[in-house]
Amino acid sequence: MRADAARNLAEVLRAGARLLAEDPGTPLSAIATAAGVDRSTVHRRFATREALLSAVFEAKLDSSEQVLDEARLTEAPVAVALHRYVEGIVPVSREWPVTTRQMMRADPAADRRAAGQSRRLDAFVQRAADEGLLRADVPAAWSRAVLDQLVRTMAYDFPDVTPPQAADLVVDTLLNGVGR
Incomplete structure (x- = not known):
């Protein structure tokens, strides 16, 4: 091309x-x-618009896959991998703001691929819990939902925060909360 x-x-x-x-x-x-x-x-x-949307989903999934790979979720220390993931995924979310809900409706193949990426993150969050970085009395699914919401909030509601600053704040909030 x-x-x-x-x-x-x-x-x-x-x-x-x-x-x-x-x-x-x-x-x-x-x-x-x-x-x-x-x-x-x-x-x-x-x-069609649907063909364009499918191409957009593929571009977002390609970028997300690269972030997951580069974060080294299964090899790196949990806090390091978490920071790498957030620092990488915030710009992906900003560049490709389409949601997985849109993917589910429009492109079953993209939805299956997104589900595979989601399983990788679920396993990582479970690893963080197993290693004691997340509270044992909190379900891993809740921790994952909190992580996703923190990333989403940072990506869309705080566009002027740089990815490294976003990662610092999201990781600190996830691991330490906002209380005293």
Whole structure:
């Protein structure tokens, strides 16, 4: 693929992710305008909005998979892996704001892939509990839900916080809480 074509595709995917997260009914023409490309460029590559959304899901899943791999969830010390994960996943969430709920409705293959990534995180949170970094009297599923919400809140409600600062705050809040 030519460099300009690759750049255009990346812009279409990012614009599609942003606009479709806000309004799943966004027309392809509006996505083309937001991406700064001609409408025919988008239509040539994606016959339907659903095809574009599937490509957006794949891009988000690819990025998420890379973050999971680089965090070394099964090998690195838990606190280190957790910090790496949060520092990596916050920018992914910001760049690809489509949700897994949207994936479930639109793309069963993407949903299965997301479920596999979720299982990796579940196992990691259980590892953190088993190693004593999380309270034993709190279900691992609750700890996972808290982690997900902290990441989501940091990614979307605090866009000016840098990924390293976000990771510091999320990890500290998850492991130590906000009380005295």
